[in-house]
Amino acid sequence: MKSTPNQLLDYRCRLGSPTSLGRSGVSQMYHLNVLEGEGHKILQELFPQLKDKLLNEYDIHEAVQLIVDQSLNIVKDIKYRQKHHVDSSSIDLYGDFIINCTGRNTSSVKWLKESFNLIVPAIQIHFGLDYVTFIGERFKTGDPSLDSKHIIGYALNAPDKNAGFGITPIREIKTMDENSLGALSILLLQCVNYEYPSNDSYENLLEWIKEKLDPEYYSIFKSKKVCSPLVSYRRMIDDRKRVGQLGKKWPQNYVLLGDAICTFNPTYGQGMTHACRQARELRKIFQENCHKLKDISHIFNRRASAITEECWLLSTTNDWKTLTLKIIKGDPEVLTRFV
Numbered sequence: 161m162k163s164t165p166n167q168l169l170d171y172r173c174r175l176g177s178p179t180s181l182g183r184s185g186v187s188q189m190y191h192l193n194v195l196e197g198e199g200h201k202i203l204q205e206l207f208p209q210l211k212d213k214l215l216n217e218y219d220i221h222e223a224v225q226l227i228v229d230q231s232l233n234i235v236k237d238i239k240y241r242q243k244h245h246v247d248s249s250s251i252d253l254y255g256d257f258i259i260n261c262t263g264r265n266t267s268s269v270k271w272l273k274e275s276f277n278l279i280v281p282a283i284q285i286h287f288g289l290d291y292v293t294f295i296g297e298r299f300k301t302g303d304p305s306l307d308s309k310h311i312i313g314y315a316l317n318a319p320d321k322n323a324g325f326g327i328t329p330i331r332e333i334k335t336m337d338e339n340s341l342g343a344l345s346i347l348l349l350q351c352v353n354y355e356y357p358s359n360d361s362y363e364n365l366l367e368w369i370k371e372k373l374d375p376e377y378y379s380i381f382k383s384k385k386v387c388s389p390l391v392s393y394r395r396m397i398d399d400r401k402r403v404g405q406l407g408k409k410w411p412q413n414y415v416l417l418g419d420a421i422c423t424f425n426p427t428y429g430q431g432m433t434h435a436c437r438q439a440r441e442l443r444k445i446f447q448e449n450c451h452k453l454k455d456i457s458h459i460f461n462r463r464a465s466a467i468t469e470e471c472w473l474l475s476t477t478n479d480w481k482t483l484t485l486k487i488i489k490g491d492p493e494v495l496t497r498f499v
């Protein structure tokens with residue numbers, strides 16, 4: 161990382177303007193994200209220039225509507241407008257094949273209903289997960305065996321362990337304070353079962369830590385200097401749109417991919433790899449060179465659903481153990497309004 165500590169803090173903590181980086185509705189960007197090795201490999205294969213692009217370019221357009229031919233059951237086009245100018249007139253973008261990868265808050269379900277009166281079957285599982293993340297400087301606790309560990313964590317495991325945490329160093333810092341461990345770390349506190357950490361002040365958060373975690377871990381947090389706001393993320397659910405069940409009712413030339421199809425409990429670090437695997441599968445379908453364009457969305461939906469199913473089983477089998485589990489099935493647009 162070439163950024164200075166100040167740039168890093170500014171990047172992660174500009175809470176007033178989370179859209180300034182062009183990623184609205186993606187508050188997970190403030191949290192620590194783990195990318196599985198397989199996901200990283202696929203990203204490198206699919207996008208060799210990714211690193212340069214990530215550093216140098218931000219997309220600034222927002223898709224706002226589908227343009228369709230109802231009688232042919234085809235998506236032909238999307239309307240988009242400049243993201244930072246809500247009043248700007250929209251522009252039509254024609255494409256032979258449209259991939260909607262607009263993430264967990266995708267409007268796609270709403271658009272499909274408006275355009276085709278298509279209701280996408282869905283299921284949501286709520287398990288009361290919360291992440292509170294912040295950046296801090298670690299200081300000596302007096303226990304050398306703890307202080308010598310740079311990465312420390314304690315995993316959630318409902319129903320017995322409903323609270324957990326993770327500490328990961330992100331940057332060395334120069335300091336004159338001999339009690340400092342000389343690094344900025346990301347500190348993450350997690351819970352399930354709605355046993356939410358307090359995020360209104362660090363004092364209250366410490367009380368929660370004292371109650372929920374072992375005393376030795378409490379001592380790490382107690383001796384910490386907090387360098388950023390406490391960022392909370394509470395809207396994490398397993399949320400699956402069962403696109404595969406719709407068969408040929410699904411429109412041609414249009415697919416959802418990644419979180420737009422399914423979000424998972426992030427504790428298991430599957431989300432990015434799920435999206436990468438689906439992207440690779442889509443490329444494979446095109447490379448097979450034997451499918452008609454009109455069939456590709458249906459073929460992809462079947463194969464993408466198989467990938468989602470594997471990840472879904474991993475997340476939900478474990479989440480199933482949460483005592484206050486809430487399961488909701490039906491039309492996703494209605495679901496999100498009532499939850």
Ligand SMILES: Cc1cc2nc3c(=O)[nH]c(=O)nc-3n(C[C@H](O)[C@H](O)[C@H](O)COP(=O)(O)OP(=O)(O)OC[C@H]3O[C@@H](n4cnc5c(N)ncnc54)[C@H](O)[C@@H]3O)c2cc1C
Binds near residue numbers: 186393
């Ligand atoms: C707190 C938290 C922690 C997580 N930790 C991990 C982890 O450790 N490991 C892991 O693998 N996954 C993790 N995930 C999940 C991971 O973030 C997602 O699975 C992954 O980002 C999905 O990628 P995506 O491309 O489908 O969607 P996103 O990354 O959400 O990207 C969607 C993009 O579409 C843009 N967009 C939205 N609407 C429009 C529109 N109308 N027009 C144009 N653009 C639009 C958004 O601004 C965004 O840039 C975590 C999630 C959360 C919430």
